[in-house]
Amino acid sequence: MIIVCPKCSRKHNVSLDAVKPHIGSGKKLTATCKSCRHRFPVHVDALFAQAGQQEPPKTYKARKICVTLSKGGVGKTTTAVNLGSGLALAGYKVLLVDTDTQGQSAYILGRKPAAGLTELLTQELTPRECILEARKNLWLLGGGKSLAGVKRIIDRKSFGAEWTLSEAMSALDHEYDFIIMDTSPGWDQLIVNVLFYATEVLVPVALEIMPLHGLSEFLKSLGSIQKYRKEIQLKYIVPTFLDTRIKGPQNLYAQLKKLYPETICSPIRYNESLSEAPSFGKTIFEFAPGSTASADYRKLVRKVSLNENALL
Numbered sequence: 001m002i003i004v005c006p007k008c009s010r011k012h013n014v015s016l017d018a019v020k021p022h023i024g025s026g027k028k029l030t031a032t033c034k035s036c037r038h039r040f041p042v043h044v045d046a047l048f049a050q051a052g053q054q055e056p057p058k059t060y061k062a063r064k065i066c067v068t069l070s071k072g073g074v075g076k077t078t079t080a081v082n083l084g085s086g087l088a089l090a091g092y093k094v095l096l097v098d099t100d101t102q103g104q105s106a107y108i109l110g111r112k113p114a115a116g117l118t119e120l121l122t123q124e125l126t127p128r129e130c131i132l133e134a135r136k137n138l139w140l141l142g143g144g145k146s147l148a149g150v151k152r153i154i155d156r157k158s159f160g161a162e163w164t165l166s167e168a169m170s171a172l173d174h175e176y177d178f179i180i181m182d183t184s185p186g187w188d189q190l191i192v193n194v195l196f197y198a199t200e201v202l203v204p205v206a207l208e209i210m211p212l213h214g215l216s217e218f219l220k221s222l223g224s225i226q227k228y229r230k231e232i233q234l235k236y237i238v239p240t241f242l243d244t245r246i247k248g249p250q251n252l253y254a255q256l257k258k259l260y261p262e263t264i265c266s267p268i269r270y271n272e273s274l275s276e277a278p279s280f281g282k283t284i285f286e287f288a289p290g291s292t293a294s295a296d297y298r299k300l301v302r303k304v305s306l307n308e309n310a311l312l
């Protein structure tokens with residue numbers, strides 16, 4: 001790549017490798033002319049384009065969304081997998097991270113990963129070796145039983161334990177549009193790690209009294225994390241298991257809308273296809289594309305991606 005000194009017009013041949021890390025950053029660098037010592041600004045992206053080279057490689061800044069609620073069985077895994085696969089179908093590059101010892105994300109996608117989050121956290125394998133391409137645009141970092149051992153390793157750390165996941169994932173932040181994380185029920189060190197890594201929280205709430213109580217308990221715990229980590233925000237409350245035939249769930253949905261007007265999303269209706277699809281290793285878009293569940297998750301994809309034309 002040629003850079004010309006604006007003062008003495010001397011041409012300098014600069015190696016592409018030296019400027020590559022700055023391509024796409026939008027930064028202006030300062031160069032010093034070897035001939036006249038004049039210092040001048042260099043706009044790397046403009047030069048790169050001028051040089052007639054191929055487009056600068058796309059750098060991603062992943063949105064890191066965790067799907068979590070301490071209460072079990074509220075639709076966390078179903079939502080993480082179907083939101084992730086919907087975003088992938090809409091053309092986004094998505095990494096689905098299963099931080100649950102149940103390892104159900106892989107099951108729903110009909111995959112058996114040989115390695116996953118455990119090997120990433122223990123650094124036994126490189127990130128690339130831990131990730132499996134599950135569908136077009138959708139990659140999976142699988143969970144499973146072995147994560148129980150990792151939790152013990154994290155627990156024994158004398159300092160910085162809450163950053164373990166962030167450190168392990170840092171190499172992946174710039175490779176995806178979305179990193180969607182599924183979490184286990186309950187509250188443990190791995191969930192704390194997820195909340196120190198993610199920047200957005202999506203909470204699925206089954207429209208029953210108990211999960212609603214679980215939501216307010218969870219928001220207290222989230223508040224205590226936010227004292228130390230300001231970046232983490234509750235972004236989406238997704239009501240699940242809405243049964244439109246009975247009044248109770250509709251009343252609870254109305255209550256949630258009043259309490260959380262900023263974060264409430266359209267509900268995911270109760271639909272049997274959602275519980276049948278996993279045994280076929282299929283997402284809802286593959287198993288029952290015409291179902292109400294597929295329509296509800298497509299709507300969620302539009303809301304989260306801020307793209308009103310996604311999957312229309």
Ligand SMILES: Nc1ncnc2c1ncn2[C@@H]1O[C@H](COP(=O)(O)OP(=O)(O)OP(=O)(O)O)[C@@H](O)[C@H]1O
Pocket residue numbers: 071072073074075076077078079100102183184185240241242268269270271272274275276278
């Ligand atoms: N809207 C829905 N309609 C009908 N069944 C659903 C719906 N959402 C999820 N399910 C089913 O309900 C069960 C629990 O859902 P899921 O596993 O997603 O919950 P979870 O919050 O991840 O549970 P856990 O806390 O154990 O991880 C599953 O069998 C799933 O297929």
Ligand SMILES: [Mg+2]
Pocket residue numbers: 076077078100102104182183184185
């Ligand atoms: Mg789950």
